[in-house]
Amino acid sequence: MTSARRFWRAPLARNLAVALAYLATARLGLTLALEHTNATAVWPPAGLALAACLAWGFGVWPGVFLGACGANLLALSTVTALSRGAVLVSLATAGGNTLEAVAGAWLVKRFAGDAPFDRIGGCSLFIALGALLSPVIAATVGTASFALSSANWSESGQMWLTWWLGDAVGALVFAPLFLTRTGGGAPGRRPARVAEAAALVALLVAIETVIFLGNVPLEYLAFPVLFWTAFRFGPFESAAMVAVMMVSFLLWTLTGLGPFAGHSANHTLLFLQSYFGVAAASTLLLSTVINARNRAEARVKEYQENLERLVDERTAELRLTLDELELAKEQAVAADHLKTAFLATMSHELRTPLNSIIGFTGILLQRLGGPLNGEQEKQLGMVKNSAGHLLALISDVLDISKIEAGQLTVSSETFRLDELVGKAVQTIRPLAERKGLTLSVEVGEGVGSMTGDERRVEQVLLNLMSNAVKFTERGRVGISCRREGESYLTVVRDTGIGIDTTQLDLLFKPFRQLDSGLSRRYEGTGLGLSICKKLVELMGGKIDVESRPGEGSTFAVTLPAAAA
């Protein structure tokens, strides 16, 4: 903040400025006073004081009071010699002036807000409360003090009226001049605006010349100039034009020219005051309306431009996002291909060495390489079992990887389910017999051809049956298969350890072999059932389980007979 600005923020400086400005505007008012009266047609300090209280707050009231005292003494000195009575009248009147400004400012602030010239409502309230109502105070106080000091009430009515009107016009013309700023008008280049303003002033002078020199009653011709100003410029320029019109009208009339002159002084005063009041109020209202509309238009335009910019920005962002998405999609597709290739390679690379292990072990066990002694046969049998187990693990891990990668697919071929069940039973039977379990098989008459992935159906059946054998120590394991409408229902039952109800939900989740205590007793990845569930679902079927701990489990697989 510059030191000059800081100075003007100080209360003392402001009060001083208000007092001096009050005196200066009062001097202007007195210059324009009609000869031989103490009443002025316009009292500009009324507008100044109101504006000061509105802009700087009520704290400037001492300045107003001081300025008003000086101004009143100045006014009185033009008509009477200064006496003690005159000083008292001056003080009383100054009190009225101050009260008028403070009350007017309070009313305007309270009802019209801080920016009364932004809206038509605020402007109307300013006119009604600040310019018409509050001058009643000064007029009443002033008239009363005069009448009391001179003990003459005969002219009080007339005096009150002109006092009130003078203050009202002062407030109407000068308060907006101090409270508004330039630049509220229609858009345009600066030189053009200046030329337009100059043309308007010239037009006003020309009209006044006709009215006053020609002494024709065409006062209303000033209105088009004022309205034009209101339409094309902002509230400040309009107020300034009104002030120019008013001062020049007064000057013409003071020289005795024009339609206002030639009456009694009081009549002239009233004519002028009412003319100025109407002109100032209508111009002020009009300029407020136009200004509000202009600002609204500017806001709409700005809003539109903002909106367009926003749309452009968003469109650009969206395009960028789309590009990124496209790229991400390409990368995902590429990654997918890579995954598929990797799985195929792993599948191949892991199985190839197993081919030798399993193959040569088998050859030796079949005595194709020559006779074996008992120990050799036992040991080779262990290699064979371990290799088989490793193969099963690799297959499960690859299957789960395919599921995780979304690469697991099933083929669709037609095969005989009854034969497949028989084949699976053949594979499982030796395991069941080794544990001394009864293996029962029951295939219904309606069980025949089915369309699906034969190898995968076999995998599911083998998995369920080997699980049943694995988790059953005594009793029986059974598989039954029957046709139910468009589906085959295959049920694998055992009398094994069973599954706790709370663990049933976890059963089909990958890597879960239930109960960590058991997982040491039963080998396996814990992947089989989750793979089974996925496979069955891929073929359009479902898998259900019922179990009681200690009594056994029942797995039911439903598969559509025809392709899903």
Added chain:
Amino acid sequence: MRKKILYIEDNEQNLYLVTFILEKHGYQVIPASDGQQGIDLAGLSVPDLILLDIQLPRMDGYSVARQLRLDPRLADIPIVAVTSYAMAGDRERALAAGCSGYIEKPINPDTFMQQVERHLC
């Protein structure tokens, strides 16, 4: 007369393993270590059965099978794919390329001869 089986396989251990099993079961094995050699030997010897690895260098087994089927003398000879490809659809692709059967690797020594001889009668 001993039946001739052409085995096209690039992995030496696999070639030795299968050759050993087949010879022990009384077959004559003609080994080929890549696709082109296999096609040439098939044309020369006209075997009773062709065992074909799918993952071969330069020319894969599918192309070899298609090529073999173009020779009218080989049109009716069974071609059995022996592969560790285990992705869904591999079997279909092999059959579509002209193969008559499919044996998955690793081979099961207990059932391998059964699987082979099913295509010989």
